[in-house]
Amino acid sequence: METRDLTLLTDLYELTMMQGYFKRYKDEDEIAVFDVFYRENPYNGGYAIACGLEQVIDYIKNLKFTKEDIDYLDSLNTFDKEFLDYLANFKFSGDLYAIPEGTVVFPREPLIKVIAPISEAQLIEPAILNFINHQSLIATKTSRVVYAADGEGVMEFGLRRAQGADAGTFGARAAVIAGCIGTSNVLAGKFFGIPVMGTHAHSWIMSFPDEYTAFKNYAKLYPNNCLLLVDTYDTLNSGVPNAIRVFKEMKEEGIELKKYGIRLDSGDLAYLSKEARKMLDEAGFENAIISASNDLDENLITSLHIQGAKINSWGVGTHMITSKGWSSFGGVYKLAAVQDEEGIFVPKIKLSENTEKITNPGNKKIYRIYNKDDGYIRADLLSMNDESYIEDKDLELFDSVDTWKSAILKAGTFKLRELFVQVFDKGNCVYESPSVMEIRENCQKELATLRPETRRLINPTLVPVDLSNKLFRTKMGLFKEMSGKVL
């Protein structure tokens, strides 16, 4: 993939704050800990899928203020020469931890943790959020669509409706990670080594004197992948009969159609698919695919299944690639701790009138707790980074809002896994992203660790994200300390 200069993909206030830190500390800033987390599952679902880390890595690796960048910043009459000189030699020197891509995640747990001089950590905030927010959103939406399709293939077809070229291309990446079998977007195919698919458009039909000739030409060209679009003129009176005629002729001519069938792109998909199925079956084409597209999403696919629609392949565009109805993931980047002179991370908190918006302070890590018997996720546990939990000791969990809700997990009944992997160590990348198809495979396994009650589309059972006793006490302590004080 080509390298793009995205160093200035940041908000101006990050640079004005950076200059403030620079003047205060020179280039010996305080080390700060920032958490990336989100607050609500898209579509009020039971989970989200972490996605976009590879782009975060590429971005940080390529951070560099070019002379052109510096000249531009200089032109704003906001930055002085000393600071611009510092930027010209800027290099990210911090640590970064992350939950790997394709992992199922839950609200309020950090997906990424940055430990870096505060000005460096500020600079990279908008780009990190942009990549993670975008791809986690599309991956989560896609996993819902794929869930509704219930094992039938879903193809990502949204490029033309996506919010810009990146939304089309990285959106296709996220969609394949979350379970799509491929994308129509050739650039995404080239960049990420993911399957590309597609057949033909209405204009192909319209450019021929008649529909039959258009179909016949297409079938001869692509006998291995011959899905004919049957709704240009009249689906049941023209499109399907012409498709059947072509399938028959190809058979008679001894040309085997490997993957073949029809695509419906308008009209009543439930009715048309059932009628088309009958016509195809009667003509002896029981294995012809019936593919559908046209403003599909998880709800429409579910409805078509309930109606007994005879569709076994889905092309999903607009609603998935823009996550229609829930168009932003809402991930935030919040200061959690600042290191003091002795190297101790002093927890920081941001208060809010809304209790749910109060951040979790401190340098933290995440344990995922699985049931030993069925392998499902029981809960996630946020703890301080210096805490340790082990599988052969009882583990107490409690709800951090309704603290009377608690449970003791008996040793031997659960498995623990720390979710963070280290990605950058003192500015050096120490993590290699798996391929997109590997992440996809991992994501399938991840989704299987959710109970069916958590995966369902409506009113799912939520997975608890609990705080360790130490973290809870720290939070309450800061909370009391802050709330009484006139600052």
Next chain:
Amino acid sequence: METRDLTLLTDLYELTMMQGYFKRYKDEDEIAVFDVFYRENPYNGGYAIACGLEQVIDYIKNLKFTKEDIDYLDSLNTFDKEFLDYLANFKFSGDLYAIPEGTVVFPREPLIKVIAPISEAQLIEPAILNFINHQSLIATKTSRVVYAADGEGVMEFGLRRAQGADAGTFGARAAVIAGCIGTSNVLAGKFFGIPVMGTHAHSWIMSFPDEYTAFKNYAKLYPNNCLLLVDTYDTLNSGVPNAIRVFKEMKEEGIELKKYGIRLDSGDLAYLSKEARKMLDEAGFENAIISASNDLDENLITSLHIQGAKINSWGVGTHMITSKGWSSFGGVYKLAAVQDEEGIFVPKIKLSENTEKITNPGNKKIYRIYNKDDGYIRADLLSMNDESYIEDKDLELFDSVDTWKSAILKAGTFKLRELFVQVFDKGNCVYESPSVMEIRENCQKELATLRPETRRLINPTLVPVDLSNKLFRTKMGLFKEMSGKVL
């Protein structure tokens, strides 16, 4: 701006169709006319704003299949050598006409018309739609937000929540075109020469021992642009009093704060702004700005105005940059005509069970009709390209669905303007995009040609898009010809 290789930003089926055309015609395809149009105004509003043409131009100018692209396509085992050789030498050779960026537009009229060999026209479909759909959507959404702000400045702050880097950067471009006074996105500032703005984040406050010290440091650093974020701990008991203390001290120290005030980012913006206004006024800071952010959109801004909120500057992020609630523009690209051997454009039509979805056939152009007295748009008229209308002859308009609805415009009472400009001529770009700030200025003038009843946010009066008599007859003729026929 850096040049990106977006040649493969297309759907696979365009390339499979291209190979089909290539085998049928070699490189002497039929010339086809394709229209880009949309069907519904975003948010059921009265208009849209055309945006994204400059990116279409850059994309077409830079179309080139590199060796790497060809190797990738070869690896798909779908394309033969002769076709790949043709692609290696590919260059767009067609014409392109467009409505200039920043123009107000209406459903079913072509925003772009491509006249090119059919395989070339197909290749560029997804990218053209992607750019136009994205930026027209964000421009239209933004114009609604700016309308609600009623003359108070709106800043675009959405980078971190946008659907990818391009959505953040080109979204900022579209937002400024539609009326934002600037963006937080530094890369957009650099690329497009648009104003960048912003102050500081909660983390700035939290990294200091107390709020007062954080404010004081910021004010000393940036006396020319000193908006203090007052909601980190307690807006009215800590934030606003500390801000006032700093403003007073700066005054006493003889440092003039040029642009100064506070920013509210949480809580009840109506209540807090009114209380803060009182406190600031009582302290003698009547000209302090009160800026607000936090999930704003046109409806929330309207509601805050109705409540008498004392906010005079708006930072709008997530809802605008993702066009929350209407996340895709829905623009389509449809075949309208094919040139025959005599060079005549033969109109083509795509039928649909939904009358509104039936396309307008033929090689067309668009007249915009203004009232001579008040300058407002009266209607748009789609005609065949070879028709001419003039201002000193009566003009008959009629509704193409309810044809009894007709009107005769008296000569001398209206002005005519053809909306299309030529952008490419036989593959050569013959149009220079204005700067973004010039397009912005033009867009302001364009919006002023809409009646207030068309601009309003809810239930607007729609501008008619009528068909010329010749176009109407052509459409009806094709319609009858097609619908009776078994194809």
